[in-house]
Amino acid sequence: MRNFSTTELRAPLALLRLGARRYTRLVRRIFLALLLAASLASPNTATAQEDFSAWLEALRVEANQKGIPPYVTDVALDGVKPIPRVVELDRKQPESTITMAQYLANTVSDARVTRGRELLVQHKALLQRISAEYGIAPRTIIALWAMESNYGDVQGNFKVIDALATLAFEGRRAAFFRTELLEALRILAEGHIRPDAMKGSWAGAMGQAQFMPSTFRKWAADGDGDGKRDIWRSTADVFASTANFMRGLGWKGGESWGCEVKLPPNFDRLAIGPDVRKTVDIWRSRGVKKLGGAALPEIAGETSIVQPDGPGGRAFLVGDNFRAVMKWNRSTYFAAAVGLLSDRIGGAP
Structure with missing residues (x-):
């Protein structure tokens, strides 16, 4: 019978200390990485390396036909390979939510x-x-x-071209990411950034503003x-x-995004939500006040009461500028955070 070393006996205990949840994540990560690696090594699967090379060549031809110079595609696409970590992150489902x-x-x-x-x-x-x-x-x-x-x-530390190529090739939302990849190649053709410096998130959001390539080409400014x-x-x-x-996105200069509010007792729950829109005067008449008891600010147009965490959670009176931020990131948490942070940074009352 084989005698196990102290190190070998210690390893299972170390894994146990990771905890069941961390261990499960670790196993899943290893499995996905091995799965992608195996698929790239197999000539009979859709994600085989041979198929990726052919796919990349077809993309190169398409890019050249759409006016992106060959010298750009030659440099940008040279050595590009699928990134297993990008596939894992794209397929990963959130394990929990936060308040x-x-x-x-x-x-x-x-x-x-x-x-x-x-x-x-x-x-x-x-x-x-x-x-x-x-x-x-x-x-x-x-x-x-x-x-x-x-x-x-x-x-983000991912090479944007590599990340987008991975997502465009592996199948999920392939058309969307192929379009973004072509837009990224156009950005390189325009000379805004070098290929090796074009870094971003695993999903291709770039730079300090985290713009997707299509957003960059439409809205980025010098x-x-x-x-x-x-x-x-x-x-x-x-x-x-x-x-x-x-x-x-529709931001109106000189107007407030909104504010946190206190709802009166027995406030009509059916009046809460982004689709219910009323003037500030109507909310005032219904007893809505700014948190702390102050009067509501003047906000032009129609406003809404939103309660991101549902009944009992924090409530906000929001206007068109809040809705503009929601077009940037479709999260009420994000939009409220932008408003609250901007107020605190700027010293708004």
């Missing part, structure tokens, strides 16, 4: 507010120029910068006048691009 309190604790923290105020002062002249041009308040630009990349600190739209390294381009996108 709005937990979400806001992370996104609207005191540390983030303090840094945002410092950056608001540091970039005052630039922000004032961008704000005057696009009609977006400096504090809103700073808040979106914080939410998307923690002021540029977290842009804020420093150098002829390029560099949302990776140019703060001026990040601010201008953010402001231009928000203006395109």
Whole structure:
């Protein structure tokens, strides 16, 4: 009978200490990686390396036919391979949800507010120029910068071309990601960034503004006048691009996004929701007040009461600017966090 070493006996105990949940995630991650690796090694599966090479060549031909120069595709697509980690992240389902309190604790923290105020002062002249041009308040630009990349600190380390090629090839949402990949190649053709510097998230969201390539091509702006739209390294381009996108989404300069409110006892639950729209005067008449007891702010047009966590949760009076942020990211948590963070950074009452 074989004698096991101390190290071999210790290994199972270490795995147990990971806990059942962490161990399950680890096994699943290993399984997915092995599955993709095996599929790439097999000539009989849709994800075989031979098929990927043929798919990539067809993409190259399509890109050239659509006006992307061969020298761009030659450089950008050379050596591109599927990334197992990208496939895993794309297929991964959330294991749990968080409350709005937990979400806001992370996104609207005191540390983030303090840094945002410092950056608001540091970039005052630039922000004032961008704000005057696009009609977006400096504090809103700073808040979106914080939410998307923690002021540029977290842009993602995936090669965008490789990540998009993986997602366009592996089948799920293939058409969407193929379009984004072609847009990314056009960005390279326009000379805004080098292929090796085009980094982003696993899903292809790029730079400090976390724009998808199609969003970049439509809304990214040259804020420093150098002829390029560099949302990776140019703060001026990040601010201008953010402001231009928000203006395109319908942000109205000089108007509030909304505020947190206190609902009166026995408030009609059927009146809560983004599809119920009324003027601020009507909400006032129904006893809705700003949190703390102050009067509601003046917000033009129709407004809604939203309660992201459902009955008993925090409630917000929101207007068209909140809806504009929702077009950026379709999450009430995100939109509320942008509003609250911008208010705290800018010192709004």
